[in-house]
Each structure stands twice: as C-alpha cells, then as structure tokens.
Amino acid sequence: MNAQEIERLNQALEHSHPVEIVAEALERFPNLAISFSGAEDVVLIDMAKRTGRQFRVFTLDTGRLHSETYRFLDRVRKHYGIAIHVQFPDANEIERLTTQKGFFSFYEEGHSECCGIRKVEPLKRILSTLEAWMTGQRHDQNPGTRARVPVVQVDPTFFTDRLVKFNPLADWSLKQVWGYIVENGVPYNELHEKGFVSIGCEPCTKPVNPGQHEREGRWWWEEATKKECGLHMGNVQKG
Secondary structure, three states: OOHHHHHHHHHHHOOOOHHHHHHHHHHHOOOEEEEOOOHHHHHHHHHHHHHOOOOEEEEEOOOOEOHHHHHHHHHHHHHHOOOOEEEOOOHHHHHHHHHHHOOOOHHHHOOHHHHHHHHHHHHHHHHOOOOEEEOOOOHHHOOOOOOOOOOEEEOOOOOOOOOEEEOOOOOOOHHHHHHHHHHHOOOOOHHHHHOOOOOOEHHHEOOOOOOOOHHHHEOOOOOHHHOOOOOOHHHOOOO
C-alpha cells in the first residue's frame, strides 16, 4: 500500500472500535506483528485472539526489565497459548557501553544511547522482516509527543518507504484500557498494583503519585519532552 492508500485506510478506520481496527489490520497484512510490553499491548493481544485470525507477537528484552515484567510476559504466553518472539540487543554493543560508561550512564548523559542499543536497534531488526506492526500508543500517554498519533500510518520512524504502523488504541484513555482489562480478565503486570503505570526498564521506571501523569514515572530526571525511548520518535511534534 502506498501513502495515499494508508491515509484513506486511516480515515476509514479512525472512528472504528479498536477490535475492528485490529481485525482489519490482521486481514490486510498477514506479515504483521504486535509489539508487546505493557497493559495496552496485551489488550491488543486479547482483541487479536478474539478475531480468530492468526497473529504474531514480539517483545524487546533489554536485559534491564523488572522480574515482575518477565513473569508477566510468561503469564501472557500461557494465558493465550501463543509464542512470543523475544528480541535481544547486540551483546557486543552492551559490552562496549557498560565497559566504557558503566551500568548507569543514562542518569548523567540521558537515556538515548542506552535505549538506542537496548531497544531501538533490536526493534529495527525485527521490523525489517515485517510489512506492518501494531502498537498500544494512546494520545493521552504523552500529550507532548503522541497527541496526534493516527490509528493507521506509514511508519514515521523506521522503513518509512514501506512499513505500516497500526495504533488501534490511539483514541482510548487509560481508564478505557483498564476497563477492558478488568471486564475481560486480561493479564496485567503485578507492578501496576504497586503504583507503577507506565513500565519500562527497572532503573528508569518508578511509581507515580496520585494526580501525577503516567509518564512522570519514566526517565523522571529528564524533561517531559524527552520521555520517549526512540521507538516512536517519528510521532514527536516539532516546534
């Protein structure tokens, strides 16, 4: 599909229920995979399972995840009876970074280098094998960087000449996500019961207080406009 066809599909689906968007994505793109790490993503897995169609799931293991997150990934695998492809970072690059700068250089230099090695490059490798991918991005996750994310787009970050990106939950709120989880008995990360909302790597994630935005628990030592790891930087609003 070219850019014009993708935009027409976005316009046709932008007011559809996420289940309908998921079903349409799986029908049109057999070589599509769901990116899985958090609550939104397992909602997409649940929706995909309900379509009765075949689907693929991948996750990025940065090597710095909470133990609760590993248990969560395994619960999802067993609950839905699916295989989850685990993509790892390049061991030589991890060795170089930690040898030269230690294990916590991101506190002093910002998280972009570490995320680039542990998340962005591994994602690029898996996306290079796909026609399309699906994410759990929502507009209200980060109004400064995700406010205008469409439900369907030519990927603005990776392989922009051919890769399609679906964001079926773009218009959903955090409340709607959790309403779906509770109503449908969807597995979730036990860290959510300890005050965590947006969950990433262990050194870069902390619980949030009542009234705080969910992304304030991510890279809390950096400015709000920098609270992206690079996976969705093409959606960041400029200016």
